[in-house]
Amino acid sequence: MTDDLHPDAVPRPTVRVLLLDGADRLLLFRGFSETGDPFWFPAGGAVEPGETPDEAAVRELVEETGWERPVLGPHIGDRRHVVGWDGTVWDVRERWYLARVDTLEVDTSGYTAAEVAADQQWRWWTPAGLGASPDRLVPADLAGLVASILRDGPPPVPLTLGI
Template identity: 45%
Template sequence: MTLPDEKLPLRLSARVVLLDDADRLLLFSARNQTDGSLRWFTVGGGLGPGETHEQAALRELREETGLADVDLGPEVWRGRPWTTTRDGITYEVRQRYYLARVPSFTVDTSAFEEVERAAITGHRWWTAEELATTTDLLRPAGLPSLLGALIADGSPARPITVAG
């Protein structure tokens, strides 16, 4: 149990808002074991020892999609800190989201780590319109409007704070 004044260990994370040439966003899914709901989220994961956010974002792209040599764009969103428990340890998660635009391609998940193979149930490319009509849980929260603004207005001058 963590007391209110205790500092939680940090889990720094880099995520990628990966858009193809048709402005579709790649998301991965995981099923909630408690209620069966489906949650969709961007490419990405935790920083490894000594990695920068940008290095982690590029590594995660290789591992989760098979893409290498991607020109990583600017940080567009910064996640409001939240907590998660892994292996009995509660962490404070801090995420940075980077934009990357790529030609349409077939996703290759063969380099998934064991934890990803166990948790991720699928992936798909989404349009902003499809995101706006789904009843599944999307991360970050407000993803349809965030994506719509990103496509319409381009990258913000400074990262926008998002939930999740």
């Protein structure tokens, strides 16, 4: 990808984690676009200064799920998109990981102030539920990505993920 997606966009290194439980359910969070449209997306967030993407992914899992000692799986893909949010245009550069946990009672007490203010909700999705959902999933081909990982395992090289 080129660096000219949007010349005024602020680069935002970010991580996302496809967290699957022992029943092959995927944990997703609900957010809202600036126009108020809901969408569902995997755990993750910004890479903080001085942090590696791996460190950020582990930190985000702890903050967003309460999982005390996350075990990060492989880097499965990369995604880049430009989004306007709160008056800023961001060039979001995501590194995606896979992680597995047998069971997890999600604890959101580690949410950031922005996550609390957004009344962010979470839900475990079955593969069938992902494929049949009329809700917007991020990325749009998320159901296919999860189905592929469950069928074939993680990709041998990181994929370029769509919007």
